[in-house]
Amino acid sequence: MRRLDWYAVRATLLAGWVLIAATSVWPREAAPMADDPALEARVLAIAHELRCLVCQNETIAASSASLALDLREQIRQRLRGGQTPDQIREFMVQRYGQFVLYKPPFESSTWALWIGPFMLFAGALGAFGLALQRRARAPTSGAARMPLSDEERDLVEEALHQAAREQR
């Protein structure tokens, strides 16, 4: 009988255990925090449009800062109390300013924020267009438009013949 390769046996057994372990644990979604998923969905809908002031590039929905938790709770309570999303947004803006809204309203103080990028883009296009026009005009002006005089033409022909002779 051939001697058993114990190393191979152990490796196979280990592979077997790993396969069984890996396939017997399926990932599950975390249980929802509230009893009312419909309410939670509405809370998150509003929270997704509000900025967390502590982690300022996250929404209140995504942030795990303690202020974000408090504000989500405020939203939840106010929705339960029957307030509309507009009223809740107004509540936030009154306390934290317009910066808390991810979509600032279009009014006199924010028009530069909204229109600015388009104006800059239009300006850039305009400058680009001007530069193109200038470049298109250049070859037909000045030296390129003046034909060669007879003397200059003779000089050129002489130089070309010379170059041709030198190549042979």
Place this chain on the structure above:
Amino acid sequence: MKSALIPFVGFIVLAGFLAVGLRLDPREVPSPLIGRPVPSFTSSTLHDPARAIAPKDLRGRVWVLNVWASWCVACRHEHSTLVEWARGDQVALYGLNYKDKREDAMGWLRDLGNPYTESLHDPQGLIGLDLGVYGVPETFVIDRDGIVRLKHVGAVTEFVLRDKILPLLRRLDAKA
């Protein structure tokens, strides 16, 4: 010749924007409360839960509200400045203990000194919410008519005290 000036002018314009923009702190959110009446609230004091204080009780004087907590590290940094200030000056400095346990807060004051005329207790942070508090410590200056005149986010250093808060207090005190 004129085209040679364009990059230079562009540089000046860019340098101008940078000179202003790089000095701004994006984390400092301007408060919408400035120029508006301080939100009304009633809170119990830290040391005597039976006693209640509301901003309308403080009408007629200029006062400073400092939001702090025992778990807040930056509050430690500013605390010695506040203690020094309260010792030397007759300032109506009120503390708002934010989202803190009473025992922890009182112990903190015992250990580090108590500069506050009175400390208000806001264990759930609801008063802070009405004040738009988002980063402790924050300090408000409120004038005699109950209008918020200043909100400073972050620790009150000697420079902030000297350059922002004291001049404002002097101006507000002078307006009788």
